[in-house]
Amino acid sequence: MVHVRSPFLRVQTIAWQTACIISLGLTLGVAAVAIAEPIEVTDIAGRTVTVEKDVQRVILGEGRMMYSVAVLDREEPFKRIVGWKDDLIQYDPDAFRKFRDAFPGRTDKITNYGSPYSGEFSVESAITQEADLVILDYGNLFNAEESGVLERLDKAGIPAVFIDFRERPLQNTVPSLLLLGKVFDREAEAEEFIDFYMQQMRVVTNRVKDIPTEERPLVFIENAAGWFEEGDCCNTFGGANLGKMVDEAGGANWGTKKFPGYRGEASFEAIIADDPDVIIGTGANWSEARPEVKAVLLGYEAEPEAVQTRLGALADRKGFSSMRAVETKRFYSIYHQFYNSPYHFVALQTFAKWFHPDLFEDVDAAANFKELHDRFLPIEFSGVFWASLE
Amino acid sequence: MTDLVSSEVTTAAGSGKRFQARSNRRYLFLGVIGVILTASILVDMTTGPGNLTVDTVIETILDSQAHGVPMEVIVWDIRLPIALMAILIGAMLGAAGAQMQTILNNPLADPFTLGISSAASFGAAVAIVFKINLIPIAGPFLVTANAFVLALSTSFVIYAFTFLRGVTSETMVLVGIALMFTFAALLSLLEYRATQVQLSQIVFWMMGSLSRASWTKIGACLAILAVTMPLFVWRMWSLTALRMGDDKAASLGVNVKRIRVEMLIAISLLASTAVAFVGTVAFVGLVGPHIARMVVGEDQRFFLPFSMLASALIMSVTSIVSKTITPGIIYPIGIITSLIGIPFFVSLILATRRANWR
Numbered sequence: 001m002v003h004v005r006s007p008f009l010r011v012q013t014i015a016w017q018t019a020c021i022i023s024l025g026l027t028l029g030v031a032a033v034a035i036a037e038p039i040e041v042t043d044i045a046g047r048t049v050t051v052e053k054d055v056q057r058v059i060l061g062e063g064r065m066m067y068s069v070a071v072l073d074r075e076e077p078f079k080r081i082v083g084w085k086d087d088l089i090q091y092d093p094d095a096f097r098k099f100r101d102a103f104p105g106r107t108d109k110i111t112n113y114g115s116p117y118s119g120e121f122s123v124e125s126a127i128t129q130e131a132d133l134v135i136l137d138y139g140n141l142f143n144a145e146e147s148g149v150l151e152r153l154d155k156a157g158i159p160a161v162f163i164d165f166r167e168r169p170l171q172n173t174v175p176s177l178l179l180l181g182k183v184f185d186r187e188a189e190a191e192e193f194i195d196f197y198m199q200q201m202r203v204v205t206n207r208v209k210d211i212p213t214e215e216r217p218l219v220f221i222e223n224a225a226g227w228f229e230e231g232d233c234c235n236t237f238g239g240a241n242l243g244k245m246v247d248e249a250g251g252a253n254w255g256t257k258k259f260p261g262y263r264g265e266a267s268f269e270a271i272i273a274d275d276p277d278v279i280i281g282t283g284a285n286w287s288e289a290r291p292e293v294k295a296v297l298l299g300y301e302a303e304p305e306a307v308q309t310r311l312g313a314l315a316d317r318k319g320f321s322s323m324r325a326v327e328t329k330r331f332y333s334i335y336h337q338f339y340n341s342p343y344h345f346v347a348l349q350t351f352a353k354w355f356h357p358d359l360f361e362d363v364d365a366a367a368n369f370k371e372l373h374d375r376f377l378p379i380e381f382s383g384v385f386w387a388s389l390e
Numbered sequence: 391m392t393d394l395v396s397s398e399v400t401t402a403a404g405s406g407k408r409f410q411a412r413s414n415r416r417y418l419f420l421g422v423i424g425v426i427l428t429a430s431i432l433v434d435m436t437t438g439p440g441n442l443t444v445d446t447v448i449e450t451i452l453d454s455q456a457h458g459v460p461m462e463v464i465v466w467d468i469r470l471p472i473a474l475m476a477i478l479i480g481a482m483l484g485a486a487g488a489q490m491q492t493i494l495n496n497p498l499a500d501p502f503t504l505g506i507s508s509a510a511s512f513g514a515a516v517a518i519v520f521k522i523n524l525i526p527i528a529g530p531f532l533v534t535a536n537a538f539v540l541a542l543s544t545s546f547v548i549y550a551f552t553f554l555r556g557v558t559s560e561t562m563v564l565v566g567i568a569l570m571f572t573f574a575a576l577l578s579l580l581e582y583r584a585t586q587v588q589l590s591q592i593v594f595w596m597m598g599s600l601s602r603a604s605w606t607k608i609g610a611c612l613a614i615l616a617v618t619m620p621l622f623v624w625r626m627w628s629l630t631a632l633r634m635g636d637d638k639a640a641s642l643g644v645n646v647k648r649i650r651v652e653m654l655i656a657i658s659l660l661a662s663t664a665v666a667f668v669g670t671v672a673f674v675g676l677v678g679p680h681i682a683r684m685v686v687g688e689d690q691r692f693f694l695p696f697s698m699l700a701s702a703l704i705m706s707v708t709s710i711v712s713k714t715i716t717p718g719i720i721y722p723i724g725i726i727t728s729l730i731g732i733p734f735f736v737s738l739i740l741a742t743r744r745a746n747w748r
Contacts, residue, residue: 114719117590125439125718139587262585
């Protein structure tokens, strides 16, 4: 782990901002004014970074960080966002449109920084935009160091922090939210959401710990089921992310014991031979970025009938139709973006209900997801986010 | 020495004069491409999402503090290293490609023919996936160092094979192809084990990028050029002779085997450094020399510098295009070199009536 200190206090900017705020204060006749103060934070990469509290010009290293930003800045989620990568637009267009329509005209002004997977980051654009914080995904740490992006941002006096909802969601979600709460000066909002999140997670984890191993169903997660036109199976998660979520929800994830990595390609033959009790495919509205996908297009604009048709088509793929999971109707689909979002407690609860219906009969994942929207988000709940084969 | 080169001019009478006239014209071509390249560098320096004026850029170059720290970072840490890196990498690939085509006597040869790029990609992937150092070196240079070590060792493997089977161009090409497939397979194996983020990092590394440019790397490129260039100049006439075939060159007193090994080492250094620093940039090392051959012919005095200048120009234009397609997004240069290089190259082939490769 590399520790980087960002020594730039950006005295000039502070002085300038102070001057602006004071003159504004005088004009309005307001006496008490908050002045930006530098705070020291530790990010998910273990770096200590000095950031001005209440940052105003933020660049998101992934568009899907909006899932968290929206929780903190409910009234105006785009007010600090000056740039982002295009993954929200590309891979979750339903959510993007939901945000765009809730805040007309705001998303057009955000500069597009390209694909989050490219590892490229235009430092020059960040400087030109006078960004005061760049939030990067922890998965890009190595790349940001290797390509000199961190060094250049540091030299230009633009702090960068790493957050993570993907590599180790169960460990890093709370610290990531706390960090965002600090730099956005929205600690109360962050804590309120974290309380809710913890409750929702505990509903499941406190109950499953006593379930004996033999009662845990064997679960196979098919990552992005139907991504390939031919219906090729079987990209799956190891003991990480949604794979870990399966274990935490009282299931036995197929990939956890098979390989050490985060994701891997499973042999379809092995899946047929092991004949898992439960099969869960992930899906999102990829039909715009990739029109030929056969995936279940889950999200805010999904319709139950269309979801069922696509789920049925996935179950009908050669080799699948005779599997136990399909015959017993324990063949499911879940919203893919739960894998990179603090809303993953919904996936955990849904999994738990699928694996142990009696034990979790009283848990209403849909109601909890709706409560998330009603209490914490500026957008309304709609659409379909999971489905079981009928 | 003039006799040797003028063998393409069949009659002896008046050949001296014609040779002189043609030389002059070729100097002119070199001058023209030099001017175009300079213009391209200037455009590169003033292009970017920052919309800096030419004045601001020049003033910041002359006095780094002239317009404050943000401008200094944009000009001195982003634009200048990238602009210079582009032409240096272009020149290195152009030189390596020119000599590779010469010593292998093969118009399809480029610096990566011998499996150097796939070896480098594999080395980079090892660094990205396992974070393993092949030589003890600090973090930021891990990927670069691994790529370089593997690329260079590949050349030594080929070198070792040539001792077993003789230094013929066939041996070198065949062993090179075998190594290329070996490393491609090893790379796939690594990709199979990589996480999603690592996988995309490998893919994007291979597509090439100039934004990893830094002053240290520019220094390294200059050093490699400073080592290899004198060798090329010293062997200029022998290399020109080599293009008439091994037997003819040998009869003119050229030690064919020795020159091949020397060139192999020089090319390996150039190509390994280039690919380690900016990733796999296809096509430049192939096209630059071909353009040079069409414009100035085989005479090494013009062929080599023109190859380098033409390749540098392609890279410089690529650098401009990579950041202008969408402001704020930097497109991988490997894609652009091919996409802008190919139409230009094909049009050149169609425009030239005579055969360029004899």
